[in-house]
């Protein structure tokens with residue numbers, strides 16, 4: 001490894017020094033925000049059917065967030081993002097902009113929702129399968145969810161954040177799938193994207209960060225059927241697709257590190273893992 005420059009060392013130090021920890025009062029508010037984000041995914045489920053457009057889905061979710069939840073979409077207007085949610089179909093990895101595209105039987109669809117309530121953020125996403133899809137698509141979706149759950153089951157204070165990438169890498173490798181490297185999980189709380197960056201592949205960067213009680217971040221692995229390489233749509237500057245047009249799947253939760261594990265703020269009732277995990 002080359003000797004890092006002074007600038008590089010400062011960047012590393014600052015990245016670590018600026019990781020926040022949140023107290024019990026913050027956690028109470030993050031719990032509320034996380035539950036609201038999860039509720040949006042539960043609410044939209046019956047609408048995710050063949051024939052509906054992604055714009056129609058986005059409209060339903062925005063109305064629900066604003067009118068039923070009295071909350072705010074964190075995406076709308078974020079760095080100029082034009083819609084309330086991200087809806088990423090098949091080869092779209094993330095940041096799919098809702099529009100006139102209709103869903104079809106066999107599509108695999110990620111819906112990513114981030115809400116702000118009382119100044120606190122909740123960020124979560126899941127895969128929906130439209131009708132019947134191929135066994136390979138199903139396996140891809142299951143692999144990404146299993147990767148997220150396996151990482152969540154490892155989170156506890158005192159260990160390096162690189163446990164996330166260490167856990168997910170062999171799970172993707174085993175199926176011959178790849179892990180997106182250009183996008184990652186992130187600290188979150190009173191801002192959308194805070195330090196640290198949470199890498200989903202095996203890496204040394206995250207081994208410098210030791211998990212501490214009160215840290216709040218997302219884990220959101222994007223798993224590709226083919227290459228991990230991605231392309232950003234040049235016209236809209238947002239939509240990320242796989243370089244080889246093969247499908248991609250992603251699941252995301254927001255969590256906090258507790259005394260002996262983690263608490264998942266965005267868990268839905270349908271899920272098979274516990275909301276509070278005792279991992280040591």
Ligand code: MF3
Pocket residue numbers: 074075076078079081085086095112113114123218220252
């Ligand atoms: N929710 C995404 C994430 O998990 C970010 C979307 S940013 C947007 O980090 F502007 F595209 F909405």
Ligand code: CO
Pocket residue numbers: 123185186218220252
């Ligand atoms: Co996120």
Ligand code: CO
Pocket residue numbers: 112113114123124125220252
């Ligand atoms: Co998200």
